[in-house]
Amino acid sequence: MDTTQLIIFYATIFILSYLFGSIPWAFIIGKANGVDIRKCGSGNVGATNVTRTVGKCWGKLCFACDLLKGVLPVVTVSLIAKKYLPSTTESTINYGCMVAGFSAISGHVWTIFLKFKGGKGISTSAGVLLALAPAPVLAALILWVIIFKTSKMVSLASIIAAGALPIIAVIFNYTLKKYSFFATEKPILIFLVVIAVIAIAKHRSNIKRIIAGTESKFR
16 A cells, blocks of 8 residues: 555544444433433443443443444454455554554544543443454453452443553563464554553543542442
């Protein structure tokens, strides 16, 4: 690809992934049940608030939809590039996947359909990262479950798991790098750090409530 083709390639990925990630499933599910999720519970447009407000089954559906918003753009870019653009280099495909992932997460967090006020991006980020670095994400998911079962706080589990993810990836790189499933390339490792920072930053209000001892728990 020359420079112009590369710009078009990345720009197309960015726009389509952003629009796909912008689909506010929590808001749609809430409306289907007669509520505005933004005015109920925590007000967050995400699966946790759907679970609290509408019910567990709807919350699981919302989580699955938000997860797929992260998985599908990354997988689609990889498959299309390898099948229809055989001359595309591996590094170009990797960067394309990261653009797709970042755009999908941005769409969820700053959705154009709700005046750029979306969810916190944990489910969609998990989907993106699961497609890019499955081994570290699965390890972080186990950590998330442990923290959640211990604290009953989704926010605390999400913050710790997000912060631990890049560290887990580095540990895997140094201890299990001979196995491709556990290896994470440097650009993707940097991407993990960026996503972790965004995820933690989006939980600023939760962090304040956790410190104050007023954060909501699942009973």
